[in-house]
Amino acid sequence: MQLSRDDLRAAYQRMCLIRTFEDTVHEEFSAGNIPGFVHLYAGEEASAVGVCLHLDERDAIASTHRGHGHCIAKGCDPQAMMAEIYGRKDGLCGGKGGSMHIADLSKGMMGANGIVGGGPPLVCGAALSAKYRKTGGVAVAFVGDGGSNQGTTFESYNLAKIWNLPAIFIIEDNGYAESTASGWSVGGSQVGRAQGFGMPATEVDGHDFFAVWEAAREAIDRARSGQGPSLLHVRLNRYYGHFEGDALTYKAPGELEKVKMEQDALMLFRRRVTETALLDGGELDAIERDAEAQIAHCLASAKAAPMPTEADLMTDVYADYAS
Amino acid sequence: MPMKSYRQAVNEALRQEMERDSRVILMGEDVAGGAGAPGEDDAWGGPLGVTKGLEPIFGRERVLDTPISESAFIGCAAGAAATGLRPVAELMFVDFMGVCFDQIFNQAAKFRYMFGGRATTPLVIRTMYGAGFRAASQHSQCLYPLFTHIPGLKVVLPSNAYEAKGLLIQAIRDDDPVIFFEHKAMYDEEVDVPDESYAIPFGEANVTREGDDCTIIAFGRMVNLANQAADNLGKSGITCTVVDPRTTSPLDRETILDTAGETGRVVVVDEAHPRCNMATDIAALICEHRFADLKGPIKQVTAPHAPVPFSPALEDLYIPGVPKIEAAVRELCGKGH
Numbered sequence: 001m002q003l004s005r006d007d008l009r010a011a012y013q014r015m016c017l018i019r020t021f022e023d024t025v026h027e028e029f030s031a032g033n034i035p036g037f038v039h040l041y042a043g044e045e046a047s048a049v050g051v052c053l054h055l056d057e058r059d060a061i062a063s064t065h066r067g068h069g070h071c072i073a074k075g076c077d078p079q080a081m082m083a084e085i086y087g088r089k090d091g092l093c094g095g096k097g098g099s100m101h102i103a104d105l106s107k108g109m110m111g112a113n114g115i116v117g118g119g120p121p122l123v124c125g126a127a128l129s130a131k132y133r134k135t136g137g138v139a140v141a142f143v144g145d146g147g148s149n150q151g152t153t154f155e156s157y158n159l160a161k162i163w164n165l166p167a168i169f170i171i172e173d174n175g176y177a178e179s180t181a182s183g184w185s186v187g188g189s190q191v192g193r194a195q196g197f198g199m200p201a202t203e204v205d206g207h208d209f210f211a212v213w214e215a216a217r218e219a220i221d222r223a224r225s226g227q228g229p230s231l232l233h234v235r236l237n238r239y240y241g242h243f244e245g246d247a248l249t250y251k252a253p254g255e256l257e258k259v260k261m262e263q264d265a266l267m268l269f270r271r272r273v274t275e276t277a278l279l280d281g282g283e284l285d286a287i288e289r290d291a292e293a294q295i296a297h298c299l300a301s302a303k304a305a306p307m308p309t310e311a312d313l314m315t316d317v318y319a320d321y322a323s
Numbered sequence: 324m325p326m327k328s329y330r331q332a333v334n335e336a337l338r339q340e341m342e343r344d345s346r347v348i349l350m351g352e353d354v355a356g357g358a359g360a361p362g363e364d365d366a367w368g369g370p371l372g373v374t375k376g377l378e379p380i381f382g383r384e385r386v387l388d389t390p391i392s393e394s395a396f397i398g399c400a401a402g403a404a405a406t407g408l409r410p411v412a413e414l415m416f417v418d419f420m421g422v423c424f425d426q427i428f429n430q431a432a433k434f435r436y437m438f439g440g441r442a443t444t445p446l447v448i449r450t451m452y453g454a455g456f457r458a459a460s461q462h463s464q465c466l467y468p469l470f471t472h473i474p475g476l477k478v479v480l481p482s483n484a485y486e487a488k489g490l491l492i493q494a495i496r497d498d499d500p501v502i503f504f505e506h507k508a509m510y511d512e513e514v515d516v517p518d519e520s521y522a523i524p525f526g527e528a529n530v531t532r533e534g535d536d537c538t539i540i541a542f543g544r545m546v547n548l549a550n551q552a553a554d555n556l557g558k559s560g561i562t563c564t565v566v567d568p569r570t571t572s573p574l575d576r577e578t579i580l581d582t583a584g585e586t587g588r589v590v591v592v593d594e595a596h597p598r599c600n601m602a603t604d605i606a607a608l609i610c611e612h613r614f615a616d617l618k619g620p621i622k623q624v625t626a627p628h629a630p631v632p633f634s635p636a637l638e639d640l641y642i643p644g645v646p647k648i649e650a651a652v653r654e655l656c657g658k659g660h
Binding site: 060062091092093094095096097101103104105106110111113114115118120121122123124125126128129130132133139151152155156158159162163315316317318319320321 | 348384387389390392394395396397398399400401402403404405406407408410425426429430433434435436437438439440441442443474475477497498499
C-alpha cells in the first residue's frame with residue numbers, strides 16, 4: 001500500500017489543523033480566555049496523523065491529557081472541540097468535559113483522559129469488543145512516556161497479549177513526563193518492555209510522518225489480521241509546556257529552538273513531498289491557509305456560543321431511560 | 324416455587340441473560356477456571372462456584388478467565404461496555420477495588436456526564452463483600468458506601484436469593500455502570516426463586532415487615548437480621564416496619580421517609596464501618612426531612628470503626644447481630660414496651 005496524493009493532502013491538512021488549533025489555544029489561554037487546564041500537542045502532529053490515517057469507523061482510540069491532536073486526527077469536529085474547550089453548551093461534551101475529556105464515541109474516539117495511564121485498559125475493552133463482534137476493527141492506545149510507567153499500561157500489555165487482542169500501543173515519548181526526563185524515569189527501554197511481553201515493537205522518529213505511517217501500517221495490519229498487539233515507541237517533542245503556563249525551565253537553553261529548526265514535523269513533510277514532487281508548494285500553502293481560516297472560524301463560533309445553564313447541571317449523570 | 328440458593332440465583336440470572344443477549348459476556352479471575360491448565364475446563368466457576376457451569380454452555384469466548392490484573396480487566400470491561408458489549412466483570416472481593424478503583428470511579432462512572440451524554444456504559448461489576456467468613460481485614464469489608472458516593476454508579480445490595488436474581492437481571496439490562504454486591508456468607512441461603520426470568524427495578528425499596536412502633540432500615544445481609552429482630556420483638560408487643568432499600572444508588576428516599584415518619588422511631592442497620600456509611604446517610608436524610616415526626620434519636624447499628632478481625636471470637640463481636648438490633652429498638656421504644 002502506497003500513500004496517494006489524496007492521502008498526502010489529507011495528512012497535511014490534519015497536521016496543519018492540529019498545529020493551528022494548538023497555536024490558537026495557546027494564544028487564547030495566554031490571553032486568559034480559556035478556563036481550566038490545557039495540554040497542547042503542537043510538535044507531535046506526525047504521530048497522531050501517521051497512525052490515524054490507517055483507521056476507519058470500525059476502529060477506536062483512547063488518548064491522554066494531551067488529546068486535541070488525537071481527536072482531530074480521528075475525525076472529531078474541531079469546531080465542537082473548540083467550543084468544548086471554552087466550556088460552551090454546544091461543545092462536543094456539552095461543556096461538561098473540557099480539554100482533558102474531549103470524546104466522541106461515534107467517531108471511535110474514547111476520550112482524552114485526565115488520568116495518566118487511564119486509557120490502555122479501555123483500549124483492551126474496545127479491542128475485545130471488536131474481536132468478539134468480528135467487526136475487523138482495531139483499537140489504539142496513545143500513551144505518553146509518563147503513562148508508560150503506570151501499572152495499568154503493563155497490565156494492558158499482558159492482557160492484550162494473552163487474549164491476542166487487536167490492540168496497538170503508541171508510546172509518545174516527548175522526553176518529559178511533566179518536568180521529569182523520560183531518560184531518567186523509564187527503566188529499560190520501551191521496545192524492550194514490549195518484547196518482554198512477547199509483543200513486536202519498533203522505535204520510530206515521531207517527527208517524520210512517513211516513518212510513523214509506515215510503522216503504524218505494519219502494527220495495524222498485524223492487529224487487523226488476528227496476529228495480536230504491537231507497540232511503537234515514537235520519539236518526538238512538544239512545543240509548549242506540560243500544561244499551559246509551564247515555563248519549561250527544565251529544558252536546556254536552545255533545546256526547543258533547535259528542534260523547531262531541524263525536526264519540525266510540518267517542515268519535514270513539506271520538504272519530503274516537494275522534493276519528490278508529490279505535491280507542490282502552492283498546494284501546501286493553500287492547505288495551511290484553509291486550516292487557518294477554519295480554526296479562526298471555530299474560535300469565533302466558540303466565543304459566540306452560549307454557556308450551559310443550571311438546567312444542564314444534573315443531566316446525563318445516568319443514562320436516559322425515558323426514550 | 325423451587326427453593327434456590329443465593330449462589331444458584333446469581334448463576335441462573337447470568338445464564339438467562341446470556342441466553343437472551345449475545346452481547347453479555349463474563350470476565351474475571353477464575354470465572355471458568357483452569358484456563359491453559361492441563362486439568363478440567365470450568366475447573367472452578369469462580370472461587371465460590373457462583374459461575375460454575377456457564378463456560379460449558381457459552382464457551383471461553385463469552386466466559387473469559389483473566390490474569391490477576393484487576394486494573395486491566397475492569398478497565399477492559401468498561402471499554403468494552405462503551406463500545407457495544409454488555410460485560411459482567413467479577414471483582415472477586417470488593418476489597419480488591421484498591422487496585423482498580425480508577426477504572427471504576429474516574430473512567431466508567433464519568434463517561435456519560437463527562438462526554439456530554441454521548442456515551443453509554445452498560446457494565447456490571449459483581450463483587451463479594453461482608454464479614455463472617457473468618458477472612459480477616461482484606462477480604463471482609465463492605466465498602467458499598469464508597470461506591471454510593473460516586474455519581475454515575477448504581478449500587479445494588481440484594482438481601483436474599485429472590486432479590487439477587489431479579490436485581491442482577493435488572494443490572495445487566497441497565498445502561499449505567501452497576502456495582503452488584505454479593506454477601507459471601509449468604510451463598511448457601513435458600514428461598515423460593517421462580518424459574519422464569521424477572522427484573523426488580525432499582526430505587527424501589529421492599530418493605531418486608533409492617534409495624535407501628537419502630538422503622539428498621541437495613542442493607543444487604545442485615546435485612547434478614549432485621550427481620551428476625553422484628554419477629555422476636557413482635558412476641559413482646561413491639562411491632563416494626565422493616566425496609567430493604569435494595570439499592571443505595573439510586574435510593575428510594577420516599578419509602579424511607581414515609582416509613583420513618585409513620586413510626587417516628589428509626590433504627591438503621593449497616594454492616595459497614597460507622598463513619599460516612601449508609602446509616603449516617605439515612606439518618607441525615609430523615610433528620611432533614613422528618614425531624615418533626617421523630618419521637619427520639621435515630622439509632623445506628625453498625626460494625627465498629629476497626630478493621631475486620633480474623634479471630635472468630637473477635638469477628639463475632641464485630642458483626643452487627645440480632646441482639647444489637649433488638650436492643651436498639653427496645654431502647655428507642657422505652658421501658659413501656
